[in-house]
Amino acid sequence: xxxxxxxxxxxxxxxxxxxxxxxxxxxxxxxxxxxxxxxxxxxxxxxxxxxxxxxxxxxxxxxxxxxxxxxxxxxxxxxxxxxxxxxxxxxxxxxxxxxxxxxxxxxxxxxxxxxxxxxxxxxxxxxxxxxxxxxxxxxxxxxxxxxxxxxxxxxxxxxxxxxxxxxxxxxxxxxxxxxxxxxxxxxxxxxxxxxxxxxxxxxxxxxxxxxxxxxxxxxxxxxxxxxxxxxxxxxxxxxxxxxxxxxxxxxxxxxxxxxxxxxxxxxxxxxx
Ligand SMILES: [Zn+2]
Ligand SMILES: [Zn+2]
Numbered sequence: 001x002x003x004x005x006x007x008x009x010x011x012x013x014x015x016x017x018x019x020x021x022x023x024x025x026x027x028x029x030x031x032x033x034x035x036x037x038x039x040x041x042x043x044x045x046x047x048x049x050x051x052x053x054x055x056x057x058x059x060x061x062x063x064x065x066x067x068x069x070x071x072x073x074x075x076x077x078x079x080x081x082x083x084x085x086x087x088x089x090x091x092x093x094x095x096x097x098x099x100x101x102x103x104x105x106x107x108x109x110x111x112x113x114x115x116x117x118x119x120x121x122x123x124x125x126x127x128x129x130x131x132x133x134x135x136x137x138x139x140x141x142x143x144x145x146x147x148x149x150x151x152x153x154x155x156x157x158x159x160x161x162x163x164x165x166x167x168x169x170x171x172x173x174x175x176x177x178x179x180x181x182x183x184x185x186x187x188x189x190x191x192x193x194x195x196x197x198x199x200x201x202x203x204x205x206x207x208x209x210x211x212x213x214x215x216x217x218x219x220x221x222x223x224x225x226x227x228x229x230x231x232x233x234x235x236x237x238x239x240x241x242x243x244x245x246x247x248x249x250x251x252x253x254x255x256x257x258x259x260x261x262x263x264x265x266x267x268x269x270x271x272x
Contacts, residue, residue, distance in 0.1 A: 002272070003244040005261050007036030007079060008097060008155070008197060008231030013059050014039040015049040016235035020062050026237035028074050034262050035240075036077035037063055038097055043086030045109040046102070050086075060092055077262060081155055084141075084148040085109070095262070098151030098193065100142050100159065112138075113159055116168050123170075131171045135160060139181040146192035152267070153229060154189055154196040156212035158182055165208045173214055182213070183220045190226040195260050195267060198251055201233035204242025211247060218254040227269065229260040248272050 010016030011023055018026075020037060027035040039059060040050040051059060063078040070076060077094040084100050101113045105126045112122055112134075127133040138160050145151060164173045171178060186196075198218060202208035213221070221228060230247035234240045251259060251272070258269040 001031055001241065001245060003230050003248050003259065003261075004032050005034040005036075005229070006032060006231055006234060006240055006244065007034070007077065007095065007153070007229065007262065008038050008081065008199065008201075008233050009036065009240065010039060010081075010233070010235045011037065013051045013055050018237045020059075020066055023237045023240070024066055024070055024074060024076065027240055028070075030241045032074065032240065034075040034077065036079045036095065036262070038079040038081040041080040041082040041086050041088035041090075043083055043088065043102075045085070046111070048111065050083075051080075053089075056080075056089065075262065075264075082149060082151065084145050084151075087149060090149065095152040096150070097153045097155040097197065098145050098149065099155030100138070100145070103137065103141065113162065116163055116166065119163065119170070120168075132177065135171070135178060135181055139185040143185045143188040145189055151193050152195060154193050156199045156233070157186070157196055158213040158217055161210075161212070161214060165210065174216070179216060179220075182217050186217065186220050186226065187224050190221065190224045194225070195227050195229055196221050197231045198228050198247050199231050199233055200243030200247040200250075201231075201239075202243070203246050204232045204234060204239040211243075211250060215250060215254050218251060218256075222255045227258075227260045227267075228256060229267075 011018050042053045043050050067076045079095045081097040085102050102111050161173045199212040230244050232243050258271050260267050261270045
């Protein structure tokens with residue numbers, strides 16, 4: 001195994017399964033040198049999938065205990081995957097992933113990362129059924145990511161391509177209109193947040209053949225001077241290493257000769 005880190009993981013405190021210690025033990029068995037916990041952060045507008053404020057305190061304390069217990073055996077990191085609209089308390093964390101799963105549309109908070117039928121309802125209700133209006137809104141809002149907080153990593157940048165390999169793709173992700181919107185957002189975001197994750201959860205879970213973001217966008221991140229890490233959004237310990245090395249191969253084909261890893265001194269590049 002070449003890539004021995006995973007900083008995007010979910011456990012029983014949010015919408016994943018498995019205790020923190022189960023993740024640690026499984027990570028060591030898999031040979032990972034670094035494991036980051038990244039629960040969906042508390043969000044004031046909806047408890048769906050997320051950790052509570054109360055549990056966030058417990059979560060941080062439990063990670064601190066595990067760091068002591070497993071010191072010298074594996075590097076453990078306290079993180080959160082923060083929905084950009086949620087503005088949680090991020091004190092005492094080693095890193096944050098900034099993601100977008102929700103939009104504020106009028107007075108409503110709407111979670112758009114949904115299965116086809118529900119996404120279609122959202123599209124009809126708020127965007128007159130026009131996917132391009134939705135995509136403009138998504139990338140426009142995502143471009144403002146750094147104005148919503150201090151994030152170290154951009155999470156699943158093109159999450160809106162979720163259905164693109166299904167029987168109801170909604171749009172062609174290779175359409176120039178989509179790539180133009182995405183590329184513009186890359187160039188804006190990279191000025192403040194240099195590291196984008198290449199989320200290979202699709203290979204761990206067998207859901208799609210293409211990571212987030214798609215290779216054309218990974219290439220553009222390279223062109224824009226950005227950097228990438230590989231993660232896989234594991235929601236249970238057994239999935240912790242699924243697809244990581246395949247992710248390394250993909251970023252190589254996109255022009256990267258190094259990948260970011262967490263070291264004792266923060267993020268650093270590793271030659272691949
Ligand atoms: Zn996410
Ligand atoms: Zn996640």
